[in-house]
Amino acid sequence: MPSAARVRPAPPSRPGRALPLLGAAAAVIAAGLMARQLPGTAGDAAGGILYAVLVYLLLALAALPFGRPAKALPLAGAAFLACALVELFQLTPWPARLGEAWAPLHLVFGSTFNAWDFPAYAAGAVLAGTADTVLRRAGFSRAVR
Secondary structure (H helix, E strand, O other), rough: OOOOOOOOOOOOOOHHHHHHHHHHHHHHHHHHHHOOOOHHHHHHHHHHHHHHHHHHHHHHHHHHHHHOOOHHHHHHHHHHHHHHHHHHHHHOOHHHHHHHHHHHHHHOOOOOOOOOOHHHHHHHHHHHHHHHHHHHHHHHHHHHO
């Protein structure tokens, strides 16, 4: 009698974690658009912090299909790295050109390099990772399933 081939089940979906992440991402986008109205350094800092938080949330969403939710520290590190790479990309003329071709890309890539954005990205990544850890430990992700 031939043995049946073992089929690995797909990892469980995580709608309980995806919905809060999507909601948080929408709230961060709205806050980021409002932060653009803040004057000077306050607007720049708020924008950088919120940009990193959004990248963290998007990376957390992208990790969901791979099984268990990703840990906060690697997500925060990856969010900071992604933000830093986008900032370094601004040393080239391409982000400004892309933003001119399609205005929403200006919100994604920016246009001018500013070294002061790095501390804001670090703060946003740490803030997002800390909030994620606190909410997970409080059982928030189990409560929304």
